[in-house]
Amino acid sequence: MTKIVVVNGPNLGRLGVREPEIYGSETLEDLRIACSQWGSELGMDVEVRQSDDExxxxRWMHQAVDEKTPIVLNPAAFTHYSYGLADAAAQVTDEGIPLIEVHISNPASRESFRKYSVISPIATGTITGMGFWGYKLAIDAINHIVED
Known part of the structure; x- marks a missing residue:
């Protein structure tokens, strides 16, 4: 069974509370349940993590490299400035491990500082603006990549 780790960056632990007009009313726990179900439907084990700590x-990126684990990454605010995370993400993709960048909202339609991602040029693919459905699309994409 293929394992996927879904990694969420800062403030995503506040889903359902923080700016519901942008992020919706669903919580991180709702995301965990949905991702686990979507993965299970594909015969994949999906673990959802969240941290406000860069x-x-x-470290989770390094662990993915060591364990050859595909990643769905919502870097949140780290998207725009974390060169440390970008370097770690590059280690994932340099090893040929899929890394799909996901954003619940569409950063390109928001404030100007959100329009640039240090992760997008490194990621295998990027999905934005689809809400939680973007995570399903990312899990499906990883399934497609690892099956080929």
């Missing part, structure tokens, strides 16, 4: 997110 170093912890980077």
């Amino acid at each position: 170093a912890e997110v980077i």
Whole structure:
């Protein structure tokens, strides 16, 4: 069974509370349940993690490299400035491990500082603006990549 780790960056633990007009009313727990179900339908084991700590997110990237684990990454605010996370993400994709960048909202339609991602040029693919459905699309994409 293929394992996928879904990694969420800062403030995503506040889903359902923080700016529901942008992020919706669903919670991180709702995301965990949905991702687990979507993965199970494909015969995949999906683990959802979230941290406000940049170093912890980077450690999870290193762990993915060591364990050859595909990643769905919502870097949140780290998207725009974390060169440390970008370096760690590059280690994932340099090893040929899929890394799909996901954003619940569409950063290109928001404030100007959100329009640039240090992760997108490194990611295998990027999905934005689809809400939680974007995570399903990312899991499906990884399934497609690892089956080929």
